[in-house]
Amino acid sequence: MTLFPEMCLSFLGESIIGRARENGKVIINCRNIRDYSKDKHKRVDDYPYGGGSGMILQVQPIFDCYKSLCYELGKRPHLICMSPRGKVLNQNRAKELLNYENIAILCGHYEGIDERVNTELIDEEISVGDYVITGGELPALILADCISRMIPGVLSSDESFENESHYSGLLEYPQYTRPSEWHGMRVPDVLLSGNHAQIDKWRADQSLEVTIRNRPDLIKETKIIKKD
Numbered sequence: 001m002t003l004f005p006e007m008c009l010s011f012l013g014e015s016i017i018g019r020a021r022e023n024g025k026v027i028i029n030c031r032n033i034r035d036y037s038k039d040k041h042k043r044v045d046d047y048p049y050g051g052g053s054g055m056i057l058q059v060q061p062i063f064d065c066y067k068s069l070c071y072e073l074g075k076r077p078h079l080i081c082m083s084p085r086g087k088v089l090n091q092n093r094a095k096e097l098l099n100y101e102n103i104a105i106l107c108g109h110y111e112g113i114d115e116r117v118n119t120e121l122i123d124e125e126i127s128v129g130d131y132v133i134t135g136g137e138l139p140a141l142i143l144a145d146c147i148s149r150m151i152p153g154v155l156s157s158d159e160s161f162e163n164e165s166h167y168s169g170l171l172e173y174p175q176y177t178r179p180s181e182w183h184g185m186r187v188p189d190v191l192l193s194g195n196h197a198q199i200d201k202w203r204a205d206q207s208l209e210v211t212i213r214n215r216p217d218l219i220k221e222t223k224i225i226k227k228d
Helices: 005-012 015-022 059-073 091-097 115-120 137-148 196-214
Strands: 078-088 103-107 124-127
Touching: 005 015, 005 137, 015 137, 059 103, 059 115, 078 137, 091 137, 103 137, 124 137
Parallel strands: 078 103, 078 124
Antiparallel strands: none
């Protein structure tokens, strides 16, 4: 649910998510909130009560847009509003959202959304970081991508995402490809050894090291076994 569906569809038509949509692994549609405005000029915003700078998205177009979506689905989807005041998105929450059959994402814009939308419709607010950007489209696309790539069949194998940074709570280990030596820099010998037990141990050690160096805060939230 957005004021800029073309912006979203451009991203959603490319790469892995684009192919997943073509193959029917995931269905993602974009609705233009402006189509539901009852104003003759299709206006969807107005000045805030009590004064202040900027404009506020009105409740009526958003409510009618969502009502139309519910009617077509025959049920109420889990409605997420992308907002800097929401809980920051992490991989665990993305995995939990896989349990919903249908998710609707509302993209905010301007200076905010009429609070009655939050009171009556929104199930949760999600942020993609402690900063503010122009609208909710980019955060919504991040969320859609993050969830979609974990749906079975979207990636070539589950291992493609299960070994990535944050999926297990730690950051990903370093990766290398050909050539084995470039400008005097060699790929670690263990990766060329063919010994998968040693390779797995090296990767686990490196994952811990990278996490401790770059994001020590994640260690507190991850179950680390004694040998690690």
